[in-house]
Amino acid sequence: KAGVTQTPRYLIKTRGQQVTLSCSPISGHRSVSWYQQTPGQGLQFLFEYFSETQRNKGNFPGRFSGRQFSNSRSEMNVSTLELGDSALYLCASSLAGGPEVDQYFGPGTRLTVT
Amino acid sequence: GENVEQHPSTLSVQEGDSAVIKCTYSDSASNYFPWYKQELGKGPQLIIDIRSNVGEKKDQRIAVTLNKTAKHFSLHITETQPEDSAVYFCAASETSYDKVIFGPGTSLSVIP
Numbered sequence: 762k763a764g765v766t767q768t769p770r771y772l773i774k775t776r777g778q779q780v781t782l783s784c785s786p787i788s789g790h791r792s793v794s795w796y797q798q799t800p801g802q803g804l805q806f807l808f809e810y811f812s813e814t815q816r817n818k819g820n821f822p823g824r825f826s827g828r829q830f831s832n833s834r835s836e837m838n839v840s841t842l843e844l845g846d847s848a849l850y851l852c853a854s855s856l857a858g859g860p861e862v863d864q865y866f867g868p869g870t871r872l873t874v875t
Numbered sequence: 876g877e878n879v880e881q882h883p884s885t886l887s888v889q890e891g892d893s894a895v896i897k898c899t900y901s902d903s904a905s906n907y908f909p910w911y912k913q914e915l916g917k918g919p920q921l922i923i924d925i926r927s928n929v930g931e932k933k934d935q936r937i938a939v940t941l942n943k944t945a946k947h948f949s950l951h952i953t954e955t956q957p958e959d960s961a962v963y964f965c966a967a968s969e970t971s972y973d974k975v976i977f978g979p980g981t982s983l984s985v986i987p
Contacts, residue, residue, distance in 0.1 A: 765918075794974075794975070803964075803978075803979045803980060804919070804964060806974055806977075809974065819974075851919070853918075863924065864975065865921065869917075869918050
C-alpha cells in the first residue's frame with residue numbers, strides 16, 4: 762500500500778509570494794491533517810480535513826488555508842509569505858478520525874522563504 | 876487547550892542499554908497517546924500508541940506506560956541499537972476529531 766505522498770519535496774519562495782502544497786493520503790483514508798515543523802516551535806497543528814470539510818484548526822493566521830477534494834487529496838496554501846514561514850510542512854492521513862487515531866505522515870515539503 | 880511536555884530533550888545511551896522518555900499532558904480528557912520516531916529527512920513514523928483504557932503496551936523492544944491519574948506516559952526502549960537513534964515525539968489527542976498535540980521531542984543517540 763502506497764504511503765502518504767507530498768509534493769513538491771522542496772520549495773524556495775520569496776517574501777510576499779504565495780505557495781500551494783499538495784498531499785495525497787493513503788488510499789482509503791479520509792482524514793488529512795497538516796502540521797508545521799520548525800526547530801524553535803516543534804510540530805504544530807495547522808488544520809484537519811475530513812470529507813472535504815475543515816473540522817479543526819490550530820492557532821495560525823488566516824494566511825494559512827487549506828482544502829480537501831472529493832478524492833481526499835488535500836492542498837494547503839500560504840499567502841503573503843514571511844521569512845518565519847520557512848519550515849517543514851507535514852501532512853498526515855488517517856482512516857476516519859475521532860479520538861483514537863492512527864496517523865501516518867508523509868515525508869514533508871521543505872519550504873524556504875528568502 | 877492541551878499541552879504536552881517531554882523530557883529529556885536529549886538522551887545518549889550505550890548500545891544495549893535501555894532508554895526512557897517521559898511525557899506529561901494537561902488535558903484530562905485526552906485519551907489517545909501515540910509515539911512517533913522521526914529520522915533525519917523523513918516525516919514522523921508512528922511506532923506505538925496507547926489508549927486510556929490500557930495501562931501498558933509492549934511491542935518487541937518498545938513499551939509504553941500510561942498513568943492517567945498523574946497524567947504521565949512514558950516510552951521504554953530496551954536493548955537499544957544504533958538504528959534507534961532519532962528524534963522521538965510523544966503526543967496526546969483531544970477527544971474530538973484529529974487534533975493531536977505533540978511534545979517538543981527527544982533526540983536519542985545510541986552509541987555503538
